[in-house]
Amino acid sequence: MTNREPESRELEIGLLPGEYWWGGRVADGKSMPYGASAFGADLSGEVGGNQAAPLLISNKGRYIWSEEPFSFRFGEGALSASGSGALRFGDGHGDLREAFRAASRSFFPPVPDVPEELLFTAPQYNLWIELLYEPTQDKVLQYARDLLDRGFPPGVIMIDDNWHEPYGNWTFHSGRFPEPKRMVDELHALGFQAMLWVCPFVSPDSAAFRELEPQGLLLKDREGKTAIRKWWNGYSAVLDCTDPRAVAWIHGRLDALQAAYGIDGFKLDAGDPEFYEPDDRSAVPATRAGHCEAWARVGLKYRLNEYRACWKLAGQPLVQRLKDKRHEWEGDGLGAVIPDGLAQGLLGYAYTCPDMIGGGEFSSFRTDRLDQELFVRYAQCSALFPMMQFSAAPWRVLDEEHMGYCLDAARLHARFGGEILALARQAADTGEPIMRHMAYEFPGTGLETVRDQFMLGGTLLVAPVVTRGARARRVAFPPGTWEGDDGSVVVGPANLEIEVPLSRLPYYRKR
Numbered sequence: 320m321t322n323r324e325p326e327s328r329e330l331e332i333g334l335l336p337g338e339y340w341w342g343g344r345v346a347d348g349k350s351m352p353y354g355a356s357a358f359g360a361d362l363s364g365e366v367g368g369n370q371a372a373p374l375l376i377s378n379k380g381r382y383i384w385s386e387e388p389f390s391f392r393f394g395e396g397a398l399s400a401s402g403s404g405a406l407r408f409g410d411g412h413g414d415l416r417e418a419f420r421a422a423s424r425s426f427f428p429p430v431p432d433v434p435e436e437l438l439f440t441a442p443q444y445n446l447w448i449e450l451l452y453e454p455t456q457d458k459v460l461q462y463a464r465d466l467l468d469r470g471f472p473p474g475v476i477m478i479d480d481n482w483h484e485p486y487g488n489w490t491f492h493s494g495r496f497p498e499p500k501r502m503v504d505e506l507h508a509l510g511f512q513a514m515l516w517v518c519p520f521v522s523p524d525s526a527a528f529r530e531l532e533p534q535g536l537l538l539k540d541r542e543g544k545t546a547i548r549k550w551w552n553g554y555s556a557v558l559d560c561t562d563p564r565a566v567a568w569i570h571g572r573l574d575a576l577q578a579a580y581g582i583d584g585f586k587l588d589a590g591d592p593e594f595y596e597p598d599d600r601s602a603v604p605a606t607r608a609g610h611c612e613a614w615a616r617v618g619l620k621y622r623l624n625e626y627r628a629c630w631k632l633a634g635q636p637l638v639q640r641l642k643d644k645r646h647e648w649e650g651d652g653l654g655a656v657i658p659d660g661l662a663q664g665l666l667g668y669a670y671t672c673p674d675m676i677g678g679g680e681f682s683s684f685r686t687d688r689l690d691q692e693l694f695v696r697y698a699q700c701s702a703l704f705p706m707m708q709f710s711a712a713p714w715r716v717l718d719e720e721h722m723g724y725c726l727d728a729a730r731l732h733a734r735f736g737g738e739i740l741a742l743a744r745q746a747a748d749t750g751e752p753i754m755r756h757m758a759y760e761f762p763g764t765g766l767e768t769v770r771d772q773f774m775l776g777g778t779l780l781v782a783p784v785v786t787r788g789a790r791a792r793r794v795a796f797p798p799g800t801w802e803g804d805d806g807s808v809v810v811g812p813a814n815l816e817i818e819v820p821l822s823r824l825p826y827y828r829k830r
Contacts, residue, residue, distance in 0.1 A: 327405075327406070328389075328402055328404065328406060329399075329400070329401040329406070330383065330399065330400045330406045331397055331398070331399040331400075332381075332408065333396060333397050334354055334393075334396050334397060334398060335377075335379045337378075337379075338354055338377050338378060338379045338381075339353065339355070339377060339378045339767040339768070340352055340353040340354050340376065340378075340393070340398065341375070341376055341377075341415075341665045341666075342372070342374045342376055342383075342662075342665065342666060343360050343362060343371060343372075343374075343375060343666075344360055344362065344366045344367050344369065345371065345641070345659050345662045345668075346366065346367025346369045346642065347367065347662070348660070348661060348662035348663075349654070349655050349658045349659070349770070351658060351661070351662055351770075352378070352758075352767050353375075353393045353398075354377075354393055355768075356393075357392075358392070358394075359390065359391060359392035359393065359394075360391060361388075361390040362389055362390065362391075362608065363389070363390065363402075363403070363597075363606065363607065364592070364607070365592065365593045366591070366611075366628070366630070367642070368591060368627070368642040368643075369628065369641060369659070370626075370627075370628065370629040370630075370663060370668055371608070371629075371630055371666070372630070372631055372633055372666040372667060372668075373385045373386065373387065373389055373402075373631070374422060374426070374633075374666055374667070375391060375398070376415060376418045376419055376422060376665060377415070377418060378415040378418075378758055378762065379414070379418075380410060380413040380414055380415075380417055381408070381410040382408070382410075382412070382418045382419075382421065382422045383398075383400055383407065383408055384407045384422055384425070384426050385402050385404045385405060385407065386404045386405075387402055387403045387404030387606065387608075388402060388607075388608045389402025389404070390402065409421055409422065409425075413762075414762035414763065415665075415756070415758050415759050415762060416751075416759050416760070416762060419667075419751070419759070420749075420750070420751070423633070423667060423750040424750075427631065427632070427634040427667045427750070428634055428750060429634040429746065429747055429749065429750035430635055430636055430747065431747050432636045433636055433670070433740075433743045433744055433746075433747045434622055434623065434636050434637070434743075435475070435512070435583070435584060435622045435623040435624075436740055436743075437474055437475055437512055437623075438474075438623070438638060438672075438706050439705060439706060439736060439739045439740045439743050440474075440733065440737065440739070440740055441473065441475070441732070441736060442471065442472060442707050442709055442729045442732055442733070443474050443475045443477065443706060443707065443708040443709070444462070444463075444466060444471075444474060444475070444476045444477065444511075444709050445477040445479060445675055445679075445708050445709070445710045446458075446459065446477060446478055446479050446710065447477075447479040447675065447679060447681070447710050448675055448677070448679060448681060448710035448711040449462060449710055449711055449712055449715075450479070451681060452481040453495075454478055454479065454480075454481060454482050454495065455495045456495065456496045456497060456499065456502045459476070459502060459506075460502060460505055460506070462476070462712065463476055463505075463509055463511055464509070465712065467509060467510075469713075469722070469726065470726055470730075471726060472730065472733045473509055473510030473511045474511065474512075475511065475512045475513075475514055475584075475623065476511045476512070476513055476514065477514040477515075477516065477586055477625070478513065478514065478515050478516065479516045479586070480552070481495075482495065482515060482516065483515075484525075485522035485524070485527070486518065486520045486521055486522045486525065486527075486552070486555055487520065487521030487522055487525050487531070487556075487558070488525055488526055489517060489569075489572040489573070489576065491580075499580045500579065500580045500581065503580050503581045504581065507581065512583040512623060513581070513583050514583060514584045514623060515582055515584075515585055515586070516585075516586045516588055517569075517573065517585050517587055517588070518587070518588045518589040518590075519558040519560060519569075519589055519614050520548075520550060520552075520556070520557060520558075521537065521556040521557070521558060522555055522556075523554070523555065523556055528556055531558070531568065532545055532556070534564065535559075535562075536558065536559055536562055536564055536568060537556045537557060537558065537559055537565075538557040538558070538595070538599055538600075538601055539559075539599065539600040539601070540596065540598075540599060540600070541596070541598040541599065541600065543600055546596075546599060548594050548595075550589065550594055557594065557595070558614075559601045560610065560613035560614045560616070560617060561601045561602045561603035561605050561609070561613050562601070562602035562603070563602075564602075565602075566613075566616075566617055569617060570617070570620055573620075573621070584622065584624055585618065585621055585623070585624060585625075586624075586625040587614065587615075587617060587618045587624060587625065587626055588626075589614075590610070590628045590629075591611065591628040592608050592610065592630065593607070594610075595607045595611075608630040608631075611628055611629065611630040612629075612630040612631050612632060614628075615629045615630065615632050615637060616632070619635060619636070619637065622636070624638055625638045625639075625672070626638065627639075627640050627642055627643075628642075629668070633666060633667025633668055633669075633750075634667055634669075634750050636670065636747070637668075637670065638672060639668040639670060639672070640671075640672040640708070641656065641660065641663070641671070641672065641673050643674055643675075643678070643679035643680040643681075644656060644673075644674040644675075644678045644680060645678050645680045645683040645684075646677055646688075646689070646690070646693065647678070647683060647693075648690075648693060648785070648786065648787045651680075652678060652683075652693075653678075653693060653697055653700060653785050654785050656673050656674070656697075656700050656785070657700065657770060657771055657772070657783070657785065658770045660673060660704060660773070661754065661755075661756045661773060663752075663754075664752025664753070664754050664756070665756060665759070667750065667752075669705070669743070669746035669747075669750070669751070669752050669753050670705060670743065670746070670753070671704065671705050671753070671754060672705065672706035672707070672708055673700065673706075673707065674708070675708050675709065675710035676694065676698045676707070676708065676709050676710065676711075676725070677693070677694045677697050677698075677710070677711050677716075678697065679710060684711065689716050690787075691717050691718065691721040692721070692787065692788070693787070694711075694713070694717060694721065694725065695717075695721050695728075695821060696783065696784050696785065698713075698724070698725040698728040698729070699724070699728050699784065699823075699824035700783040700784075701732075702728040702731045702732045702824055703731070703732065703735060703775050703779070703824070704754055705739055705742070705743065705753040705754055707729070713725040724822055727822070728824065731824065735775075738775075738776070738779075739775070742775070742776045745776075753775065753776065754774070754775060755777070756769075757769045757772065757773065757774060757780075757797065759774070760777055761797035761798070764797050764798065764812060766795055766797065769795050771783070772795065775826075778828060778829045779827070779828055779829075780794075780796070780797075780828075780829070781826045782817075782825045782826065782827075783824055783825075784819045784824075790818065790820055790821075791816050791817065791819060792816070792817060792819050792825075793814060793815065793816050793817075794814070794815055794816075794817055794825065794827075796809050796811030796812060796813045796815065796827070797812060798812050799811050799829045799830070800829070800830040801827040801828065801829055801830070802827060802830060803817075803825065803827045804823070804824070804825060804826050805823070805825075809827065
């Protein structure tokens with residue numbers, strides 16, 4: 320076994336026969352594994368609205384790591400990489416799993432703690448698609464009651480954007496939420512935990528801006544002026560999270576919400592590298608990715624948390640949701656959920672959540688063209704991820720039959736909750752993914768290019784349906800004896816076509 324740390328910031332290695340690679344940006348999951356065709360990415364720029372890490376790992380036991388963003392390219396039988404920091408190349412680790420373990424031990428060792436347990440043991444309910452920019456106290460409570468009335472298990476309920484006064488103030492809007500303490504108390508009595516959406520942006524004409532700017536706690540542009548950045552909700556200043564005083568300020572605001580109203584945790588959105596510029600001025604000089612990392616560190620204080628954009632920090636007890644997916648079968652819709660989820664795990668982000676069921680990209684989610692079959696398959700695909708998250712109310716957008724299949728998926732997740740939580744605790748100890756690539760768990764069996772099934776831990780093979788109209792699909796079974804959800808028994812290795820009626824999420828336990 321060798322671990323070389325070259326002085327050069329450029330590296331070129333020849334690909335081995337049958338070698339495949341994963342890593343870089345989660346949003347490139349559908350392009351993984353790399354190696355069979357030309358592909359490249361630059362981690363110093365945009366990272367596709369999701370997590371990223373300066374890591375590449377291969378099924379031949381090799382990896383590349385850097386503390387700083389780097390660019391890489393596969394082509395003509397070689398992998399080339401270059402960056403602003405030293406590139407560390409390790410080899411001799413045997414297979415994908417051992418390469419991951421070696422990189423994890425050296426560069427992102429796990430923290431022996433897990434996020435809030437309820438995130439794993441029950442479905443989550445994010446109110447974004449259901450309420451968009453119009454959440455109110457009454458609507459939140461009605462959604463919670465409707466969930467229970469229809470048999471859905473209580474879990475974490477997330478109140479999304481616009482519950483607040485101007486961005487940065489982080490106080491409840493008095494018109495939309497006249498009695499937030501009463502609302503949270505009722506949610507708790509119903510069995511839910513309450514989560515609020517926040518971001519690092521500060522409205523320029525807000526009380527928070529007038530407080531923060533004179534103290535120098537806002538990001539500055541290259542000319543030393545307070546930076547005003549365009550983001551999806553307009554133009555705002557940005558909290559400088561490289562400054563410990565700014566972090567203490569936002570923690571003070573969030574802590575106050577917990578103390579006054581009983582809020583349980585926070586969805587910490589935005590922080591994407593593209594909202595920063597390479598020549599921005601901050602308390603501690605940072606790359607775009609470094610600013611993303613600084614915002615992600617804010618959430619480490621809260622056991623109930625969620626991120627969508629993140630740089631590094633694998634092994635930390637942070638929940639990482641896939642970016643907003645479209646209400647589509649292919650492209651950046653349901654077909655991307657499993658490949659992107661597998662990429663999360665192989666980058667060290669163990670506590671993963673697929674996007675909202677049906678797709679969280681609101682411009683594509685319209686009830687006038689809603690595909691009920693797609694909604695059900697989204698729910699089934701999510702059911703045996705480490706976490707699952709509803710948003711659009713199934714009883715509002717689906718008929719009784721399709722709503723019933725979604726309820727079955729929610730109850731299945733809750734039934735497996737104890738097992739998933741045990742795997743989360745294992746991840747906190749070993750750093751290993753909860754949701755695993757087939758090639759990770761079964762090296763040398765030719766499963767590197769399988770992108771539509773996965774392992775939950777080491778013994779449960781999950782094969783959701785991600786194709787419109789499919790009532791049969793092929794499943795690749797590794798060596799061993801596998802007992803199916805339908806009572807069937809398969810002896811692997813085998814590649815079999817199975818029946819998948821709309822009511823079924825296929826999964827198989829290794830005996």
